[in-house]
Amino acid sequence: MNKPIGVIDSGVGGLTVARELMRQLPNESLIYLGDTVRCPYGPRPREEVTKFTFEMVDFLLQKEIKLLVIACNTATAFTLELLRENLTIPVIGVIEPGARAAISVTESKEIGVIGTIGTIESKAYPEALHHISKDLVIYDLACPQFVPLVERDQFSDEAAFDVVENGLLPLLGHQQLDTLILGCTHYPLLHEPIQKVMGNHVEIISSGEETAREVSAILSYQEMLNESETAEKHRFYTTGSKVVFEQIANRWLDQPIEHIEEIVIDQSLDDK
Amino acid sequence: MNKPIGVIDSGVGGLTVARELMRQLPNESLIYLGDTVRCPYGPRPREEVTKFTFEMVDFLLQKEIKLLVIACNTATAFTLELLRENLTIPVIGVIEPGARAAISVTESKEIGVIGTIGTIESKAYPEALHHISKDLVIYDLACPQFVPLVERDQFSDEAAFDVVENGLLPLLGHQQLDTLILGCTHYPLLHEPIQKVMGNHVEIISSGEETAREVSAILSYQEMLNESETAEKHRFYTTGSKVVFEQIANRWLDQPIEHIEEIVIDQSLDDK
Structure with missing residues (x-):
């Protein structure tokens, strides 16, 4: 067609x-x-x-x-x-594909999701994830500082790393977490600092x-x-x-x- | 449901x-x-x-x-x-999902496909691949020796390696090939010897x-x-x-x- x-x-x-x-x-x-x-x-x-x-x-x-x-x-x-x-x-x-990809890669069944306030408060990711697999632990976190960074075209600045590190702090205590969904289409532009902060044992899922x-x-x-x-x-x-x-x-x-x-x-x- | x-x-x-x-x-x-x-x-x-x-x-x-x-x-x-x-x-x-996955990972746009005689002669993979992306070079190869090996439960024997190596020889000359589709659901059991023979620069796609x-x-x-x-x-x-x-x-x-x-x-x- x-x-x-x-x-x-x-x-x-x-x-x-x-x-x-x-x-x-x-x-x-x-x-x-x-x-x-x-x-x-x-x-x-x-x-x-x-x-x-x-x-x-x-x-x-x-x-x-x-x-x-x-x-x-x-x-x-x-x-x-x-x-x-x-x-x-x-x-x-973009939510269901990201959820499916996360389910297909996680071994520990502990998955992180970051997104905007709207996305996180909607609970759309936990719902989509549990709809497919009930047996998952999900940590979700709003990172409202990330989108403005990208839209201002400052995602590769050194300052971006600090913003990302501060934003992700609440997730760093979950040692079994092995998969992180970038629940916002702006975030893949911050892939490098996000991977660095989370560590190489965490697989980053980009919904694109x-x-x-x-x-x-x-x-x-x-x-x-x-x-x-x-x-x-x-x-x-x-x-x-x-x-x-x-x-x-x-x-x-x-x-x-x-x-x-x-x-x-x-x-x-x-x-x- | x-x-x-x-x-x-x-x-x-x-x-x-x-x-x-x-x-x-x-x-x-x-x-x-x-x-x-x-x-x-x-x-x-x-x-x-x-x-x-x-x-x-x-x-x-x-x-x-x-x-x-x-x-x-x-x-x-x-x-x-x-x-x-x-x-x-x-x-x-299983053919379209494998084709789609290969297209999503190849950089060189040169893709190998191995399968049974029936699958390879049907040209179903080249058709599925070209249906989605015309701009691909495809090398397909029938490996009729592989399925009996798996069904006989001998896929982890040392002899399996020789069978795999001999079977894949015709593909080894294509230096730009960076993705290989396992076009038979038995082949993932031979993933290890196949990866070894093809080299680590080749991404192996399993349709499962x-x-x-x-x-x-x-x-x-x-x-x-x-x-x-x-x-x-x-x-x-x-x-x-x-x-x-x-x-x-x-x-x-x-x-x-x-x-x-x-x-x-x-x-x-x-x-x-």
């Missing part, structure tokens, strides 16, 4: 998912929408995140996407079920790779893979500055962005 | 998939059927493999399975599409783990995970000797088999 895959995120974090989709599904084309101007979603109440997410989805549905990826953990936690009920196309979130594999599985299972010889160009949209978005995207993705546009979704709902 | 997952294989090889299903989906129960008496399927013609596979499927459908896993590459290559057309439950083969993750994804996506507090016991059936099957199974699986039965499917079709 020669239609694009839609990807939404609160900002640039979902680009870690987009990169894996491009790598694992090179015949497919993407339409990415990052709500940069209202980012971060993490500290916002459920109702607001739901409203914003549905606005993004409406924009993508007009572009005739064949499958929707919610590449934002907070939006997944709050809206996945609602979207699945309301949309006729498949909807894939896992989500891309599940998208591939669902498209294939539903016989919706692109069968034509050529794929359309990927298109990127941001509610924020096109210049900043492009700058970050060109550094994160393995290929330069060819089509990028600034759009307005609904400024009246912007409470900043 | 409190119904079992059905797993079929030509013999004991599919136990590598069953083990991963048990590990990754501990709330689910399995019904496994190994057609040991007619194993191996690899050198048999397509019509015969199809007949045998449908006989196994009929047996499992009577047990009211909710999803079918074809844990045999030869049977997947020959019957997956046919089964999907004819069954109302989801049918998952990948298939289990896709089963988890599809069950979850279709809202078919077991929601009840308890799962039924796993049940194992073999068309061959229960004693030999149990002996191998108890060594491969992380838990002892509680229910095992010898059954007859259709001896008239047995041409041995």
Whole structure:
């Protein structure tokens, strides 16, 4: 099916998912929408995140996407079920793939999850994990300092290490913990300091790779893979500055962005 | 949904998939059927493999399975599409998950595939790989000596190494090859000698783990995970000797088999 895959995120974090989709599904084309101007979603109440997410989805549905990826953990936690009920196309979130990957690698069955305040308070990860396997000990922790670091493009600064170390302190006492889920699509950019702080005995699970594999599985299972010889160009949209978005995207993705546009979704709902 | 997952294989090889299903989906129960008496399927013609596979499927459908896993590459290559057309439950083969995993790890885009004569001649792997990504170089190789080694329980003998080394010789010239798919569910038992012969720069992909993750994804996506507090016991059936099957199974699986039965499917079709 020669239609694009839609990807939404609160900002640039979902680009870690987009990169894996491009790598694992090179015949497919993407339409990415990052709500940069209202980012971060993490500290916002459920109702607001739901409203914003549905606005993004409406924009993508007009572009005739064949499958929707919610590449934002907070939006997944709050809206996945609602979207699945309301949309006729498949909807894939980032939480279940991350949970599944963690279950497949843990030996000790003690799993850590870090994410935004919204994601952690929603308890979406413990629910997804226990839904699949009841026999798990889960330590979850909100790290609200991490997203701003990444969106400000400061994730490789030396100061980033201190922020990460301070943020992860509460997890360091759990010596049986052998798997840590990065429950926010921004966090893979902080992979190096997170691995360093946690130690090499802890396997870091990034939902981007896992989500891309599940998208591939669902498209294939539903016989919706692109069968034509050529794929359309990927298109990127941001509610924020096109210049900043492009700058970050060109550094994160393995290929330069060819089509990028600034759009307005609904400024009246912007409470900043 | 409190119904079992059905797993079929030509013999004991599919136990590598069953083990991963048990590990990754501990709330689910399995019904496994190994057609040991007619194993191996690899050198048999397509019509015969199809007949045998449908006989196994009929047996499992009577047990009211909710999803079918074809844990045999030869049977997947020959019957997956046919089964999907004819069954109302989801049918998952082992080829697509292995292909997807290989695409997600290769850097050089040069991938090796080893399997039975039937699987290799069917070209099912190159097709599945190119279906997802056109830009790949694929080297496939039939290794008909490997399955008998495993079914005879001689996979850890020293002689096994020589058989593996001889079998893999044709692949060793491809220096850019960085990923090798074990396109037969028996081969993970030979993981150690295969890794040694190929070298540590080659990532070995075993379809068991990948298939289990896709089963988890599809069950979850279709809202078919077991929601009840308890799962039924796993049940194992073999068309061959229960004693030999149990002996191998108890060594491969992380838990002892509680229910095992010898059954007859259709001896008239047995041409041995």
